[in-house]
Amino acid sequence: MSASSANTASDALTYDKAGVKYDQVDPVKLLAQQSAKATAQHVAAHGFPEVSASRGESAYVLDIGHAYLASIVECLGTKVLVADAVYRETGKSFYAAIAQDTIAMAVNDLITVGATPLVVQAYWAAGGSDWFNDRTRAADLISGWKAACDVCKLSWGGGETPALAGVVEGDTIDLGASCVGLVQPKSRLSLGEKLAPGNAIVLLASSGIHANGVSLARKLAERLPKGYQTDIAPNEKSGQTFGEALLAPTTLYAPVTEALANAGIAVNYTVNITGHGWRKLLRHTSEFTYRIREIPPVPPVLSFMQREAKLDNTEAYGTLNMGAGFALFVDAKDAERTAHIAHTCGIEAWVAGSVEAGRKQAIIEPIGVTYSADDLKLR
């Protein structure tokens, strides 16, 4: 992300300084992707060919005849360490919240292809059998998981709860979820073939940091004298600590995509705004310009992070969701109705911009930031 490094103050806390080195992970990821691609012949031989456009997208899709089958595995990542720290410091358990985060990581990716999520499997790998002795924590994890299933109309099919002392750090837990769904009718497939200039970009509100940018947040907490107990808005009555604000659970967007399908609105493409912030708007392989004319209000916890970590807008919007957790690309005529349907699901939405012919870039007009294709290398 050359643009940001040039514009960022030298004591700013960049993502690289927070210990996440994308450069080191990606070449291996590439080798894995090439090997994975070579296995597609097997499902073709079974009579269920893959939808090759789904490789590299957020969920993998097979054509099983009357429907498409979508599947994914995802993990919570290091957000559990924030929950662990806040639990130690305050005695308040946020394990129900991080259970929702974990399901959101999987479901919000699965729905990008147009799938109705059906089954989730829990992957809860504890650092030792002792983890489950704390019944408050364990019961919260279970109740939060079930509540998220209820919101997404998912069946919790089962899962794996191994005790992995020596692999997972003591007194913490590695949380993941696998999710399976069907795209039915098949016209719901939203891999972007229909994405075109003139399409509207509808942004859906995030609830806070979600589960991306957490390494940065943890580094920041280390720098702050009061750490996670820092009041993020000391001049306002409704004070909230940094830790608690970080632990607002990720918004689940499946109710919106299902409501849109039920209303007959075709979704041409979607983007789950996660690890690369608004650079993810450039996710689709086509050459288009994405122009954003309106930006949502920034959740207080993200304003706080931007200020305290001294991130300019290029860095902040290129790393964090900054208030927009999901993007829907729809025909312009459907834009207002799309936003309205999201509202009826209890999620704020903005008809924020549009797709244009032109070179691959995302122009965020209100903040004067432009990301080019070089700023996002996912594949």
Place this chain on the structure above:
Amino acid sequence: MSASSANTASDALTYDKAGVKYDQVDPVKLLAQQSAKATAQHVAAHGFPEVSASRGESAYVLDIGHAYLASIVECLGTKVLVADAVYRETGKSFYAAIAQDTIAMAVNDLITVGATPLVVQAYWAAGGSDWFNDRTRAADLISGWKAACDVCKLSWGGGETPALAGVVEGDTIDLGASCVGLVQPKSRLSLGEKLAPGNAIVLLASSGIHANGVSLARKLAERLPKGYQTDIAPNEKSGQTFGEALLAPTTLYAPVTEALANAGIAVNYTVNITGHGWRKLLRHTSEFTYRIREIPPVPPVLSFMQREAKLDNTEAYGTLNMGAGFALFVDAKDAERTAHIAHTCGIEAWVAGSVEAGRKQAIIEPIGVTYSADDLKLR
């Protein structure tokens, strides 16, 4: 496992002493299972009702109309720590082998319901970005993963390769796999409704420890003066070290179940013999007696473990696979052909016993051991 504790020498290394406390995990597992069961209504409302008999079985099954959809998430567990130790001690990488183990954990469970495995997703959570800097290790993991996909005719759909410093221990990796398949035709569903007295039990050979009983193996390695470098059969020419023998990759049984389906042999029930050894023969909820008249040869690494850990047969067969990695329950008339088909897939098989009317117990005649229903509490 009261039977074994009474019969085991006091310095024997039992599973509980190896740090795995099933008692502590299970009540939480039960609460999770109850909560999970309550979410089944959602898929029913979608028009894809669950097959409720699959709850508590090795894979979860939905009825999607023209076929059943089966899904699962599984993990390798602590076997990676054996690979890590042997790699440190000898420079020999066994990451291709543990990649196969990880896929086997998922696939060998998925096929128990009669599913053709179609898609696997990789879950590789490293203790830090640095893990991927060792290209030998990373490339072996990828090549072993792909090779296992090729054996099982699976498409490797993608996955997640997060760097989770602070959650996963430094310089190791938490390996998991999610797998999805279809049961088609629907008559292949093998949840045990057709299991009946007179059915034959066909045992399929294991390749060694597979990935269960590994905590015990690690504790044993700590006790041995030469640890993983101990020769497990010093009196034979073909000496193999304990570490290398442990790292023989788990047999993949999907080719056998697919070949049986292609040959028109109906499989009434199956058991993937994993964490509870031969006690798993009691897995089905029905009240039957399982009588085993012939046992397979014990792989040298398991004989070594039994001898060195001073386990009696009750403990050894109740914990380790002792040479049988998978059990097929078929009509008696199909038994010999079933074994023959396994042989043609390169896997040794024995028509080892039969199902009888009678109280729930597994009688292993050649070693004079009987397990009762109380010895296996999985649900």
